[in-house]
Amino acid sequence: MMEQRKPISVAEAIDRVIQHAQLLGEETVNLFESYGRILAQPIIAVHDVPHFDRSPYDGFAIRSVDSVGATGDKRIEFSVVDHIGAGIVSNKILTQNEAVRIMTGAPLPSGADAIVMFEQTIESSDSFTIRKPFDALENVSLQGEDVKEGEEIIEVGSLIHPGTVALLATFGYDKVQVAKQPIVGILSTGTELLDVSEPLAPGKIRNSNGPMIAAQLARMGISCKMFGLSADNLEASLEMVKSAAKETDCLITTGGVSVGDFDFLPAIYERLGAEVLFNKVAMRPGSVTTVAVANGRYLFGLSGNPSACFTGFELFVRPALLKMMGADKIYLPQTTAVLAEDFTKANPFSRFIRAVYDGATIRPAGFNKSNAVSSIARGNALIVLPGGSRGFTVGDKVDVLLLGVEEGTVKWLL
Amino acid sequence: MMEQRKPISVAEAIDRVIQHAQLLGEETVNLFESYGRILAQPIIAVHDVPHFDRSPYDGFAIRSVDSVGATGDKRIEFSVVDHIGAGIVSNKILTQNEAVRIMTGAPLPSGADAIVMFEQTIESSDSFTIRKPFDALENVSLQGEDVKEGEEIIEVGSLIHPGTVALLATFGYDKVQVAKQPIVGILSTGTELLDVSEPLAPGKIRNSNGPMIAAQLARMGISCKMFGLSADNLEASLEMVKSAAKETDCLITTGGVSVGDFDFLPAIYERLGAEVLFNKVAMRPGSVTTVAVANGRYLFGLSGNPSACFTGFELFVRPALLKMMGADKIYLPQTTAVLAEDFTKANPFSRFIRAVYDGATIRPAGFNKSNAVSSIARGNALIVLPGGSRGFTVGDKVDVLLLGVEEGTVKWLL
Numbered sequence: 001m002m003e004q005r006k007p008i009s010v011a012e013a014i015d016r017v018i019q020h021a022q023l024l025g026e027e028t029v030n031l032f033e034s035y036g037r038i039l040a041q042p043i044i045a046v047h048d049v050p051h052f053d054r055s056p057y058d059g060f061a062i063r064s065v066d067s068v069g070a071t072g073d074k075r076i077e078f079s080v081v082d083h084i085g086a087g088i089v090s091n092k093i094l095t096q097n098e099a100v101r102i103m104t105g106a107p108l109p110s111g112a113d114a115i116v117m118f119e120q121t122i123e124s125s126d127s128f129t130i131r132k133p134f135d136a137l138e139n140v141s142l143q144g145e146d147v148k149e150g151e152e153i154i155e156v157g158s159l160i161h162p163g164t165v166a167l168l169a170t171f172g173y174d175k176v177q178v179a180k181q182p183i184v185g186i187l188s189t190g191t192e193l194l195d196v197s198e199p200l201a202p203g204k205i206r207n208s209n210g211p212m213i214a215a216q217l218a219r220m221g222i223s224c225k226m227f228g229l230s231a232d233n234l235e236a237s238l239e240m241v242k243s244a245a246k247e248t249d250c251l252i253t254t255g256g257v258s259v260g261d262f263d264f265l266p267a268i269y270e271r272l273g274a275e276v277l278f279n280k281v282a283m284r285p286g287s288v289t290t291v292a293v294a295n296g297r298y299l300f301g302l303s304g305n306p307s308a309c310f311t312g313f314e315l316f317v318r319p320a321l322l323k324m325m326g327a328d329k330i331y332l333p334q335t336t337a338v339l340a341e342d343f344t345k346a347n348p349f350s351r352f353i354r355a356v357y358d359g360a361t362i363r364p365a366g367f368n369k370s371n372a373v374s375s376i377a378r379g380n381a382l383i384v385l386p387g388g389s390r391g392f393t394v395g396d397k398v399d400v401l402l403l404g405v406e407e408g409t410v411k412w413l414l
Numbered sequence: 415m416m417e418q419r420k421p422i423s424v425a426e427a428i429d430r431v432i433q434h435a436q437l438l439g440e441e442t443v444n445l446f447e448s449y450g451r452i453l454a455q456p457i458i459a460v461h462d463v464p465h466f467d468r469s470p471y472d473g474f475a476i477r478s479v480d481s482v483g484a485t486g487d488k489r490i491e492f493s494v495v496d497h498i499g500a501g502i503v504s505n506k507i508l509t510q511n512e513a514v515r516i517m518t519g520a521p522l523p524s525g526a527d528a529i530v531m532f533e534q535t536i537e538s539s540d541s542f543t544i545r546k547p548f549d550a551l552e553n554v555s556l557q558g559e560d561v562k563e564g565e566e567i568i569e570v571g572s573l574i575h576p577g578t579v580a581l582l583a584t585f586g587y588d589k590v591q592v593a594k595q596p597i598v599g600i601l602s603t604g605t606e607l608l609d610v611s612e613p614l615a616p617g618k619i620r621n622s623n624g625p626m627i628a629a630q631l632a633r634m635g636i637s638c639k640m641f642g643l644s645a646d647n648l649e650a651s652l653e654m655v656k657s658a659a660k661e662t663d664c665l666i667t668t669g670g671v672s673v674g675d676f677d678f679l680p681a682i683y684e685r686l687g688a689e690v691l692f693n694k695v696a697m698r699p700g701s702v703t704t705v706a707v708a709n710g711r712y713l714f715g716l717s718g719n720p721s722a723c724f725t726g727f728e729l730f731v732r733p734a735l736l737k738m739m740g741a742d743k744i745y746l747p748q749t750t751a752v753l754a755e756d757f758t759k760a761n762p763f764s765r766f767i768r769a770v771y772d773g774a775t776i777r778p779a780g781f782n783k784s785n786a787v788s789s790i791a792r793g794n795a796l797i798v799l800p801g802g803s804r805g806f807t808v809g810d811k812v813d814v815l816l817l818g819v820e821e822g823t824v825k826w827l828l
Contacts, residue, residue: 031610031625032625032628034629035628035629035632035633036632036633043791047614049788050619051614051619052616052617058672058673058674058675083675085605085606085646085674085675085676086604086605086606086617086646086676086718087604087605087606087607087617087618087645087646088605088606088617089616089617101675103674103675103676103677104672104674105604105606105619105718106606106617107616107617146788147788153788153791154791154792160629161629161633161791161794161817161818162626162627162629162630162632162633162724162790163626163724163768163789163790163791163792163793164791165622165625165626165628165629166622166623166625166626166720166724166790166791167622167788167790167791168610168625169610169620169621169622169624169625169626170619170620170622170720171620172610172611172612172613172614172620173610174610174611190500190501190519191499191500191501191502192499192500192501192502192519192520193501196445196582196583196586196587196588197586197588198586199586200461200465200586202466202503202521203466203500203501203502203503203520203521204501205464205465205519205584206583206584206585206586207583208579208580208581208583208584209580210583211445211446211579211580211582211583212576212577212579212580212583213576214446214449214579215448215449215574215575215576215579216576218449218450218576219449219450219575219576231501232499232500232501258472258518259472260472260499260517260518261472261497261499261515261517262499262500262517263517304500304519306580306584310576310577310580333773334773335749335773335774336773336774354577359747359748359749359750360749360750374463374560374561374567374581375577376576376577376580376581377457377567377568377575377577377578377580377581378568378577379577380575403575404575
């Protein structure tokens with residue numbers, strides 16, 4: 001007799017998962033190790049940027065008052081009393097018709113309030129003339145124009161990317177407070193599984209899901225504990241899950257979540273007293289994806305089929321891990337694209353189809369069954385076709401989830 | 415007297431850079447360390463996938479010939495002679511009206527050529543009946559239907575992402591031949607620069623470009639050698655560049671490439687006898703970006719302004735490094751989006767504006783000058799506005815370069 005499971009929507013399933021995320025706490029890392037981590041402190045401007053009035057050009061710093069009345073016919077002359085580059089503070093205080101030759105980024109000398117660009121002058125050896133008056137603060141990059149002291153620039157929960165690193169460096173954060181990363185375990189279940197290094201045997205396949213999930217975690221900057229393989233044996237698997245769960249914040253198993261005679265994860269969850277959040281999602285592939293929680297720890301039961309396993313990780317595990325780190329943007333980036341292939345057959349479940357997105361159109365990455373590994377290796381996005389009674393045809397605008405744009409494009413088209 | 419430089423287009427500049435890329439050779443890494451590397455060998459299917467005919471369902475394996483003539487009124491009965499799950503090979507050879515209870519992923523028993531799903535049967539203790547005939551190979555997942563032995567699935571030059579790892583695992587590649595990574599050095603020049611850990615001083619700013627570039631490299635999975643800071647002194651800087659260049663395949667300097675009195679990189683390139691590929695690009699920010707080659711090694715002279723430095727890395731350094739690794743997709747991913755803010759002022763140079771892209775529209779990330787660090791920390795994309803005589807207004811469709819979608823979205827909208 002087959003067990004009847006009631007499917008819930010993908011949105012509902014995601015919501016149930018993230019409701020159970022528990023924050024992991026914080027730690028301090030060096031700035032140079034902070035890339036990819038989640039900020040556990042806001043970045044506050046500890047000073048103005050720039051923190052002094054500076055020259056945005058190569059030219060001369062003058063007192064604007066001295067330029068009043070300058071015209072092409074009645075040029076005004078300035079004598080150059082100093083010469084500074086960025087990082088140098090002139091010790092001169094400008095008096096009437098004096099100027100300092102100044103390079104981009106250097107602080108305005110005392111008394112100066114305007115910058116004359118080289119191309120606005122006629123130069124002689126130690127002097128120059130101008131043909132127009134300058135306003136106070138003309139051509140000056142003002143203290144605080146980029147950022148004001150005390151401003152909260154980046155919020156807690158932001159991912160630290162290269163631009164964030166630049167900002168942290170600017171304000172002298174050589175140590176950064178970040179969210180601790182979850183300890184994630186991977187256990188691949190199935191009597192059919194061989195280790196990657198083992199030779200093929202009749203009826204067996206190599207474990208591709210374990211290494212794949214490790215790479216999906218690596219893409220998030222998260223390392224993992226590999227708990228290897230477990231054959232389909234209830235008692236042995238139960239012990240492995242129990243002991244692995246103790247060492248992890250989140251244990252990902254693959255396989256064993258369907259309703260087959262040797263699918264033991266449902267029984268294992270029951271024996272552990274785990275709360276099963278759902279065991280059926282209205283999606284293809286991966287409808288049997290099961291998520292449970294025991295002692296505040298996640299037990300993700302992903303399908304053993306590679307495409308379903310992949311999708312289950314990206315849809316459910318990824319946001320849960322990010323939420324545990326207090327991240328603010330926990331869902332895969334979305335866009336829309338024009339479908340380049342027909343999906344005329346309707347499906348009551350939402351479909352997530354591994355696909356190649358070129359920035360405008362999207363097409364399936366190849367052979368598209370839940371057990372296909374070849375399409376996984378080819379795509380860079382997922383087509384999302386909502387469940388319902390209609391099919392989709394070439395030219396339809398469809399939703400797209402982006403899977404990481406480490407890969408770029410072949411041609412420069414701009 | 416100001417030096418006159420002749421600007422070239424961004425496309426031309428990129429082309430000149432990548433023409434000089436020299437391949438770095440190969441190395442072998444463990445599968446679990448291969449994520450993010452560039453394949454130096456194609457992935458060849460060393461066997462069919464699946465490599466045996468298997469059941470895609472939970473059900474019964476039968477001989478289709480025995481089902482001929484079955485109807486609702488004249489059900490045909492089968493006796494169950496074995497019971498297997500995935501990974502188990504039945505030692506039974508089916509004879510007339512025999513069946514094997516079989517789970518998803520298990521190999522078809524000898525003699526069987528069709529799978530009856532549970533829901534297509536009425537079961538008794540050791541037997542079941544069916545009400546329709548089955549074709550040969552009905553409900554069978556055929557050997558090689560996903561991938562055929564000998565097929566080249568993934569080409570040399572592909573980035574290894576999680577799906578690639580799954581494929582490598584499937585075919586038993588526990589070691590992977592990948593491109594060697596370039597040795598990249600970073601040297602920040604400018605008398606104004608302080609180390610991140612130093613307190614502010616008048617006229618000085620902290621070095622944000624060095625850590626930022628290190629993070630841009632980390633995003634590509636590439637580590638770097640930090641050569642610290644160099645004040646604006648020709649002889650001292652020359653010695654630092656010389657010795658750093660010897661230790662690297664690619665030396666990135668920041669600052670000193672403009673035409674100011676203390677911009678010494680042009681003189682350094684000359685003293686090194688380096689071939690300057692260009693020193694002016696028709697782009698904002700970063701028009702002074704300079705790229706040179708000496709002894710087959712890249713010398714990237716990026717602007718000292720943070721936004722210009724960031725953009726210069728993404729436009730020129732990134733494709734060069736990828737090309738050195740033999741990568742096939744070396745350019746930033748591109749798409750188009752609807753502009754959410756006016757840029758009414760025309761600019762003869764192409765503009766690259768740090769921006770926030772939400773999958774449909776794009777808006778500037780904030781204060782937008784080449785010295786702005788705050789906008790760098792906020793955006794996830796670059797708006798590309800081609801140089802010319804026109805401005806751009808809200809609603810215009812513009813080109814977009816994606817900068818890494820490690821960050822996702824706040825809401826699940828599907």
